Amino acid sequence: MSQAGTQRSQQRFEVVGDYAVALIVEPEDMREEAETLQATLLNLSISGAKLVVPKLLQQNRSVRVHLVVDKLGVSFYLAAQIRWGTVDERGRYLVGCSFSPNIPEGILRHIAGEQRLERRERDRRPASRKVELVRPGARFWNREYAELRNYATGGFCLELSRDVELGDHLKVRLDKKRPEIGVIVRWAMQQDKQTLVGCEFVDPTCFADIAAELEATVASA
Numbered sequence: 001m002s003q004a005g006t007q008r009s010q011q012r013f014e015v016v017g018d019y020a021v022a023l024i025v026e027p028e029d030m031r032e033e034a035e036t037l038q039a040t041l042l043n044l045s046i047s048g049a050k051l052v053v054p055k056l057l058q059q060n061r062s063v064r065v066h067l068v069v070d071k072l073g074v075s076f077y078l079a080a081q082i083r084w085g086t087v088d089e090r091g092r093y094l095v096g097c098s099f100s101p102n103i104p105e106g107i108l109r110h111i112a113g114e115q116r117l118e119r120r121e122r123d124r125r126p127a128s129r130k131v132e133l134v135r136p137g138a139r140f141w142n143r144e145y146a147e148l149r150n151y152a153t154g155g156f157c158l159e160l161s162r163d164v165e166l167g168d169h170l171k172v173r174l175d176k177k178r179p180e181i182g183v184i185v186r187w188a189m190q191q192d193k194q195t196l197v198g199c200e201f202v203d204p205t206c207f208a209d210i211a212a213e214l215e216a217t218v219a220s221a
Contacts, residue, residue, distance in 0.1 A: 022066035
C-alpha cells in the first residue's frame with residue numbers, strides 16, 4: 001500500500017496486488033441474515049478503508065470487514081460504516097468506510113510488513129494557496145474561497161469555512177486563466193471553525209496539466 005498522508009495525521013496505504021477481503025453487511029432487520037460480499041481492498045488506514053465491491057451500498061450502512069493477516073496467522077473483523085460510494089471510470093463499484101474503533105496500529109504494521117502495503121512519501125505534497133471554489137448551482141457573484149492544504153495525483157485537501165456533504169461535486173479554480181477542476185468530496189473533518197475536505201479529481205488526467213503550477217506553489221511556500 002502507499003501512504004497518501006492527509007491532515008488527519010495518519011498513514012494511508014495503497015494495496016500492492018489483489019487483497020481479497022470479505023465484507024459482511026449487517027441486516028437492518030434482525031430477523032434477516034447478514035450478507036457476505038467478496039471485496040478487494042484498495043487502501044487502508046487505522047480509521048478506514050477503500051474497497052471494490054460487487055454493488056454499491058447505502059451510506060451509513062453498518063458492515064464488518066474481515067481481514068486475514070498471514071504473518072500473524074490470525075483473522076479478525078473490523079466494525080465499520082459506509083461513508084461514500086461511487087462508480088469509477090472502469091465501471092467498478094467503490095466504497096469508503098470508517099472503522100469504529102480504529103484498527104490497531106500494530107496490525108497495520110504487520111500487514112505492511114507482508115509487503116502488501118506500500119508507502120509513497122512523495123505522493124502527497126503540502127501546499128498553502130488560496131483557490132476559488134464553485135458549488136453546484138452557485139451564482140457567479142457568490143464567490144467562495146478555500147485554502148489548498150495538500151495535493152496528490154488523485155486530488156486535493158482543502159480547508160473550507162462552510163460544510164460540505166460527502167459525494168458533493170465541486171469545481172476548483174486555481175486562477176482565472178485556467179479552467180475549473182472538477183472534484184468529488186470523499187471525506188470531511190471539522191477542525192475548530194474550519195472544515196478539512198478530501199477531494200478526488202473527476203478526471204485524474206487533469207493533474208498533468210496543473211502539476212507544474214502546484215510544484216511552483218510548494219517551492220515558494
